[in-house]
Every structure is written in C-alpha cells, then in structure tokens.
Amino acid sequence: MKLGLVFAILLAFSNCASFLEEQQLMENKIYKIKLDRTESQAKKSLFDFITTSQQYRNSADLLDGSDIAMTQTKQKESIKLYNFKNTQYTGEIGLGAQDNKFKVIFDTGSANIWLNSARCNDYGCKNHKQYDGSKSSTYEHLGYDLDVQFGTGELMGEINADTAFVGGVKIAKQEFAEIVKENGDVFAQSDFDGIVGLAYPSMAAYNFNPFFDNVMSQKLLDRNVFSFYFSRQEGSRSSELTLGGWDTDHYQGELHFHNVVNKYYWLLDADNILVNGQDIGLCKKGCKVVADTGTSLLTGPSDDLYDLLDTLNIDENCKNAKELPKLTFVLDGINYDLEANDYVMKIDSQGNEIAYDTFASIDSFVEMGGNCQCVGSFMPLDIPDPQGPAWILGDTFLSKYYSVYDRDNDRVGFAKAK
Numbered sequence: 001m002k003l004g005l006v007f008a009i010l011l012a013f014s015n016c017a018s019f020l021e022e023q024q025l026m027e028n029k030i031y032k033i034k035l036d037r038t039e040s041q042a043k044k045s046l047f048d049f050i051t052t053s054q055q056y057r058n059s060a061d062l063l064d065g066s067d068i069a070m071t072q073t074k075q076k077e078s079i080k081l082y083n084f085k086n087t088q089y090t091g092e093i094g095l096g097a098q099d100n101k102f103k104v105i106f107d108t109g110s111a112n113i114w115l116n117s118a119r120c121n122d123y124g125c126k127n128h129k130q131y132d133g134s135k136s137s138t139y140e141h142l143g144y145d146l147d148v149q150f151g152t153g154e155l156m157g158e159i160n161a162d163t164a165f166v167g168g169v170k171i172a173k174q175e176f177a178e179i180v181k182e183n184g185d186v187f188a189q190s191d192f193d194g195i196v197g198l199a200y201p202s203m204a205a206y207n208f209n210p211f212f213d214n215v216m217s218q219k220l221l222d223r224n225v226f227s228f229y230f231s232r233q234e235g236s237r238s239s240e241l242t243l244g245g246w247d248t249d250h251y252q253g254e255l256h257f258h259n260v261v262n263k264y265y266w267l268l269d270a271d272n273i274l275v276n277g278q279d280i281g282l283c284k285k286g287c288k289v290v291a292d293t294g295t296s297l298l299t300g301p302s303d304d305l306y307d308l309l310d311t312l313n314i315d316e317n318c319k320n321a322k323e324l325p326k327l328t329f330v331l332d333g334i335n336y337d338l339e340a341n342d343y344v345m346k347i348d349s350q351g352n353e354i355a356y357d358t359f360a361s362i363d364s365f366v367e368m369g370g371n372c373q374c375v376g377s378f379m380p381l382d383i384p385d386p387q388g389p390a391w392i393l394g395d396t397f398l399s400k401y402y403s404v405y406d407r408d409n410d411r412v413g414f415a416k417a418k
Helices: 044-051 211-217 302-312 362-367
Strands: 031-038 088-095 101-107 113-116 140-150 153-166 169-183 194-197 225-229 239-243 251-263 266-270 272-275 287-291 298-300 327-331 334-338 344-347 353-355 373-376 378-380 391-393 401-406 411-417
Touching: 140 169, 153 211, 169 211, 251 401, 266 327, 272 302, 298 302, 302 378
Parallel strands: 101 194, 113 169, 287 391, 298 378
Antiparallel strands: 031 088, 031 239, 088 101, 088 153, 113 194, 140 153, 153 169, 225 239, 225 401, 251 266, 251 411, 266 287, 272 327, 298 391, 327 334, 344 353, 344 373, 401 411
16 A cells, blocks of 8 residues: 655645634635745655655454544534745644644645654654653543554554644544554654645545545535645745635636546646647647646656656756746646746755745846855656556646635635635
C-alpha cells in the first residue's frame, strides 16, 4: 500500500503561532479554516518518504466500523482559521479536547492523520508537540500496528482513536496514526506537528475513514465539500480551508469543475500541457494531474519534466526572466495559465526563497543584487500505475487557482484566486 503524496516537499518553517477565530459567512453550513503559509527548503528524507513505495505492517484484524457512533446533529456556525507564510500552509486540529491543538498540514495528497505520541522518545517526536492519550477521556486504544518503511527511514506506531475538532466541527471516534518511534530524519526538522489527510479512503491504512469521510458519515455538513484559498502574501493570515462549500470572495470569474477519474488521489484527466500555447509533446499518451495541497511544487514524470525544463530554459542568473514562456494546463478545454512569476523562485545567498511576484516589477526582480539564483518550482516524480504517470498540481498552482474538492459529486473545481 502506498501512503500517498503525504505532505510538504519543502520545509523550514517560520515560527508564527496559529490561531482560530469564528466568523459566520453563509446561510448554509461552511467552516473557514485559516492556514499558515511557511517558507521552504527541500529535504531529501521527506522527498523519499513522499515518493517511495511504502509498506504497512499490521497485526490486527480490520475493524468493520459497526461500533463507531455517529453524530447526527448538524452544526450551524462558520469557522474562520488562518494562513502563515511562504510555500506551505498549516492550520490547527484539536484532538481529545478542543483546546488541545496541533499544527498540521491539511493534505489532499494523503489520507491518514499523523501525530507524534507522548510515548515517543526520539528527537523528531520530542522536537514537536506530542499527543498524550492518557489525558483524554475519549481516547480509544485500538492498537493497530503501523510500520511505514520508506527510502531513508521508518515510522512505527499505532492506529488509535479520539475525538477531533477542526474549528467548531467535532468528529467522534476519529482514527489517527500515533507515532511512537521514528528512524530517520523525515520529521525531525519540520515545524508542524502532524498531517491531516484529505484524500480518498482507498489510500488510508486499515481502510479506516480519513477525517473528511468521518465528517461525511457523521453528517456534520450540509454539503460534503471543502475548498482551499492560498494567499501569496508572505506572512499574512488570509489563507483558508473552507469546510462545507466555497467562498466566492476568494476567486474571480467562473468556477470550473472536473471529474475525478480515480478515487485514490484527487486525480483528473488533462487534455494537454502547453508552452506558450504550443504542444511540445508532454501528453503524447494523455496526461493525468493530481490536485495536492500537501506538495509545494509542480511535479511531473521525470522524462517529461526534463523536456519541459529544457524548453523553459530558466537562466539561473535570472537574465531571461522577462522572456520566459507561459505554461498552460488544459483540463476539459479550460486553460489554466502559469506565468513566469508563478513558477519561478529566486534564492538569495542565504538559501532563502523569494517569490517572483513579491517584487514591484520584473526589472526589480532581475536587478536584485547579491549571489542570487532563479530556479523553477518543479521536481521530477514518477508516480506508478494505476494512478500514474501523473503531474502534481502543488501549491505553485493552487496559490494561483482557488480549488474546491466536492465529495458529493467526486469532482475538483478551479477558479482564478483573488
């Protein structure tokens, strides 16, 4: 079984604190969750964890779910959460109690909740907030062993359950992976405490319900839809995860929906990928794309991605920034354009990434002094059959296009973000 794309490829987070605040937005039930946007730095161990085939070791029979009590009451309030900094976005989830909060990545590219356990003594665990089930009256020890092996390490733990809170949404008996041992450096340097997977249940360990599937089964929302707005203002608190619908204030123009073609990732068919409107052969056998909020970059099958990079020919000294072509993903006849300011990053002499569009003009971007480099926001990634080969539309794409994930109709919607 594969874990999926999981979460951030790029790490090295700033240390702003998270917060939650409620705001009524619409007559129907919508929960708005503000997300942190964080700075980034590639970590090989994390990339291996995301991209390699991982195997789960288990020692218990599967639960049939018959003992999971369902809450039928529909909540009426809307919840406003928050944004953080540069290329990763984090928010908060409560586990065991509403005020027992953990900073997490809400990730459409994975399906499990992962948190460090208080029973873990490894540095990667001790360096983060740890979940302590002994302090929760609603904790349930299920004891389903979990051993995830990946290229540079191993995670060991258990699947257990507790009450989860996202804003004012209360989810009973939410299963989560409680990490009790870490081998390798995959989480040690990260600045978040866990992951909340939002992909389909076919990806989840032991076939347990991911977070949103429990929201659905417990009938907590009027519409089984969630959406993401990723602000491009570094350090702002305006990014949002919205539960129960979408917010027209965050996008302009028409919202276009595309059907999911494989209920594992949020996987879509693409007509083509164009460079300055030209077909350069990236979709000779058709293309698939994955909408993944937990991946910071655009990724593609290695051979195709190298062809794209050769065509783009991004000068590392930023000399051709003004002439770089437009990159277009075509889905169901709809063009989703990325300009150079969407897919180019500038790296300063300290290794910090500076978004192209934070400059007043292209000239100021090109003329910035120092030992800086221009790099494309791309990474090769070969996703195997049956989901792959596929391109990942990570935060580089999703910060330009507001995204809606509709489980009622199994479709993803995009519109140009404001």
